[in-house]
Amino acid sequence: MIKYVIFLGKPGSGKGTQAQRFVERGWAWLSTGELMRQHIRNQTDLGKQVSHYVQSGALVPDEITFALVSDFLKGLSDEARVVMDGFPRNKNQAQLLEEWSTRNGAELILAIEFCLSDDEALRRLLNRYMCPVCGFIGNAPGRCPKDGAELVRRVDDDEAVIMRRIQDYGNYISQLRAYYQRLGKYMAVNGMASPDTITKQLDKVMGVGLR
Ligand code: AMP
Numbered sequence: 108m109i110k111y112v113i114f115l116g117k118p119g120s121g122k123g124t125q126a127q128r129f130v131e132r133g134w135a136w137l138s139t140g141e142l143m144r145q146h147i148r149n150q151t152d153l154g155k156q157v158s159h160y161v162q163s164g165a166l167v168p169d170e171i172t173f174a175l176v177s178d179f180l181k182g183l184s185d186e187a188r189v190v191m192d193g194f195p196r197n198k199n200q201a202q203l204l205e206e207w208s209t210r211n212g213a214e215l216i217l218a219i220e221f222c223l224s225d226d227e228a229l230r231r232l233l234n235r236y237m238c239p240v241c242g243f244i245g246n247a248p249g250r251c252p253k254d255g256a257e258l259v260r261r262v263d264d265d266e267a268v269i270m271r272r273i274q275d276y277g278n279y280i281s282q283l284r285a286y287y288q289r290l291g292k293y294m295a296v297n298g299m300a301s302p303d304t305i306t307k308q309l310d311k312v313m314g315v316g317l318r
Contacts, residue, residue, distance in 0.1 A: 109180070109213040111137075111189040112313055115283060116221030117276045118269065119228035119235070120298040121305065123244050125221075126190045128306050129313065135187050139194040141242050142175050143167065144261075148239065164268040166196055166275060173203045180207065188313075196275075198282045217312055218287035220280070221305070223298035225273050232264045 114122040123138065130136045143161050146154030153171070160167045176194055183189065195201040208215065236258035237244055238251035245251075245258050263272065287293035296308055 108185065109183060109187050109189060109211070110216050111191055111213065112216045113191045113195065113218040113287070114193075114221065115218055115280065115287075116298060117223065117225070117228045118272045119231040120221035120223050121302065122192045122221055123242065124302055125305055125309060126192045127243065128302075129190050129309070133188070134313075135183055135189045136192060136242075137176065137179055137189055137194060138192040138242065139167075139172055139175060139196075140192075142179065144239075146175075162262055162268075164263050164271040164275070169197070169199050169203065172196075172200065176204070177207060180211070180213070195283065197279045198286055201283060201286050215290070215292055217292050217294055218283070219309065219312070220284065220293070220295045221298035222295050227299065228273055229266070229269055232269050233266065235261065235264055237261055 114126060116122045126134075126136050126138065140161070143154070143157050147158045147161060148154070153175070157167045157171060159165075166172075172194065180189075191204075195204050205215075207213070231246070234246045235244060236246065236248050237260075238254065238256050239259055240254050240256040241251065243251045243253050243258070249258055250256065251258055263269070284293060294312065296305055298305070300308075
């Protein structure tokens with residue numbers, strides 16, 4: 108049975124950094140943003156459809172987003188453990204995911220929200236450098252420690268676009284929080300804590316998924 112956790116949190120809250128630590132332990136990483144950026148880089152039809160949304164920090168329509176998600180999930184083994192990072196972003200996407208899970212016998216372990224202030228999220232994103240090959244996230248220019256590629260700034264890590272993304276997050280998070288609280292599957296972590304402290308906390312709850 109596929110089991111998954113959902114990482115909720117503003118851009119810059121540390122979801123991607125934590126997701127990568129779990130990828131190193133065999134979890135699959137579903138980052139809809141990363142999948143979209145790959146399509147844009149490879150100039151696929153889908154990439155052309157989504158590029159103006161991604162560049163301006165607007166949400167991509169749910170049908171397009173969910174088509175990407177279900178393609179990704181179809182490719183997984185039955186035993187897969189998945190970290191969802193940046194998906195679902197609104198209640199409709201949460202419902203689509205729940206329906207998919209019911210149809211396919213997949214199970215949500217927990218939705219975990221990384222909490223931090225807008226100012227801190229903005230500060231982090233203005234100093235974020237990413238690997239265009241593997242998605243590694245750093246806070247200084249240079250080369251990726253994993254594959255040596257030159258780290259780059261994301262085009263949507265621009266102050267005006269960041270503010271829009273943070274605002275969008277604020278518009279949708281209360282309905283998502285309520286959705287997962289109702290299911291009894293919501294937990295919050297302090298996104299200001301050190302990455303190692305957060306990993307330890309996540310280990311405790313995500314370890315359940317490995318049994
Ligand atoms: P992220 O990498 O999660 O920060 O996402 C980057 C951008 O990709 C977002 O600003 C949106 O334009 C798009 N995107 C990523 N995930 C979603 C989603 N679940 N729904 C709609 N748009 C998304």
